[in-house]
Amino acid sequence: MDAVLQQQIMDELPLGVCVVDEASCVVFMNKFFLGHLGKSSEEVLNRDIKEMFPEAASILSKKIRSVLVLGNSTFSYWEHNPHVFDFASSRPITGRDHQLFQNIEFRPFKIDSSKVNAVCILVHDVTELAGIYNDRSELTERLEREHAALQELNKKLENAQNQLLQNEKMAAIGQLAAGVAHEINNPIGFVNSNLQSLNDYLKKIMQLLVFYHKVVSKGEEKYQALEVDMRKKMQFDFIENDIMELLSESIEGIERVAAIVSNLKAFSHVDNSEWKFNSVVDGMENTIKIAMNQIKNKAQIHRDYQDGIPEVYCQVMQINQVFLNVLINAVQAIEGYGDIFIRIYQEDQHVCIAVRDTGCGIDSDNLNRIFEPFFTTKPVGTGTGLGLSLSYSIIKKHHGDIRVTSEPGVGTTFTIELPVEAPAAP
Incomplete structure (x- = not known):
């Protein structure tokens, strides 16, 4: 086979072929390489390939040295190094120009010698394959996000x-x-x-x-x-x-x-006491005074009141009754002597009151029933099971919300939210 035919075959190959010697200087480069470089064969021969591709100098030096020293092939895959050579590519499906994704082989080569004294670099264009993989990955991520969104929506619907x-x-x-x-x-x-x-x-x-x-x-x-x-x-x-x-x-x-x-x-039928704007901080403090006889020998009160808490439109006596019910529950949940943490703060257009105790906690099986009438975890004779259900009724009448979180052996937190703006007349 004559040299002209060999050169023609090499130029028609759908991959880049470049041979470099022990000094990393180009000995041969086919049309694929030359076309992407925009240079002629005479312009690249005997030039250091690392100088022609300075951004890839580090990886090229490492790979070429490895082949020359060990005499074995080594590879660079597009997943780890997608664009070793800065070649442009046109993806047939979309027609968009972008960088060429490459799988590269570095193979040992012998030029007029019995030992390895050159490296043949084969560049495979895997742009289409990488595009399919990336599109699939993006689709998978989008489906996962949509699935997560559906799960969140289902959770909200269930709640x-x-x-x-x-x-x-x-x-x-x-x-x-x-x-x-x-x-x-x-x-x-x-x-x-x-x-x-x-x-x-x-x-x-x-x-x-x-x-x-x-x-x-x-x-x-x-x-x-x-x-x-x-x-x-x-x-x-x-x-x-x-x-x-x-x-x-x-x-x-x-x-x-x-x-x-x-x-x-x-x-x-919660009573029709007067509706008016009132400070929940004052209401809580008045309630603590009323309940202090039961609290003082069981728990230490810790207050965390945000400055500038706005007044809320409410039935004062009923809201104070809710505070009392929650405080008494906290006291009764504490074995020995513990702590009750009261935090009052504003969140958007709501005033929030969080009461946390260091009591025995509530089992997860009982949390969903905590606001049911007559449901109680207290010993027989110490609770009617109506306090929290009454509190729930009062808070709902005020267009608010009351929630409970608990961890057995750690404690329980009741969080009450009341709107700052006056609700519609009940």
Whole structure:
């Protein structure tokens, strides 16, 4: 095969071929290389390839030296070094001009010698392949972003659905509570009144019995002996002490029932106290004073109030009742002695009140039920389960929001948000 035919074949190859000697000087360069350089063969022969491509000098020096020393081929892939040689390319699909993406082989070569004394550099144009890969990667990233956006939207929809279910549940329970409170309020009233009257009557009877005892003790001995015997048979000393305790417990129980009914009425129909602009900082401080007797032996209060907090349009007594419920819950959650952190700050057009305790925390299974009426994690007899549901009702009436986060063994945070601007008339 003559030299002219060999040169023609080399020039028609769809890849760049360049041979350099041990000094990195060009010995041969085909049409692919020359065309991208815009130079003739005479202009490049015996020139240092690193000088012709200064931006790639470092990688070319490293690769050429590796082949000459080790006698093995080495490679440069487009994923790591996409544009070793600054060649322009026109992508057939889009017609856009941009840099040529390259896979490069550095192969050992022997020129009139038995040992490796040159390096053949083969440049493969993988622009189209890289374009497809990059387009696929961009498509994958876009799909992942859209998938993440859909997941976030689904989460928001789920939260909205849960909130709607909670609102419907509150409305249904509110109607039930109103009916129950109305039906049992009157019986509780006369039972309580009768117990109070009975308590007064028993006190008078006991006083009369004490008088009879004194009279008998001054009379004949046989009557004294009869009295002692009768008191012993009837265990009167025990009855005398126990009867007042039984009555006191009954009165306490009926008062507790009355308090539950009162809370039910408040839950089903929050009172129509006056709406006005008021400082939540003042409201919180007043509430702390009211609850201090329960707080002082259980927790240290830590305050973090932002300056310039605007007043909110609210029913002051009802908002203070929410503060009280949240504070008492924090106190009751603390075992031994702990801390309660109160932060009041403005966020956009809302005033936020965050109350965090260092108590026992709430299990995740119970968090979704925390605002349900009659739901409580407290021991039997220490909570009605209406405080937080009432608080939820009050905050929703104020067009606000109340949320809870908790970690068992670490503590719980209640966050209340109230709009700065006056809501529509309820």
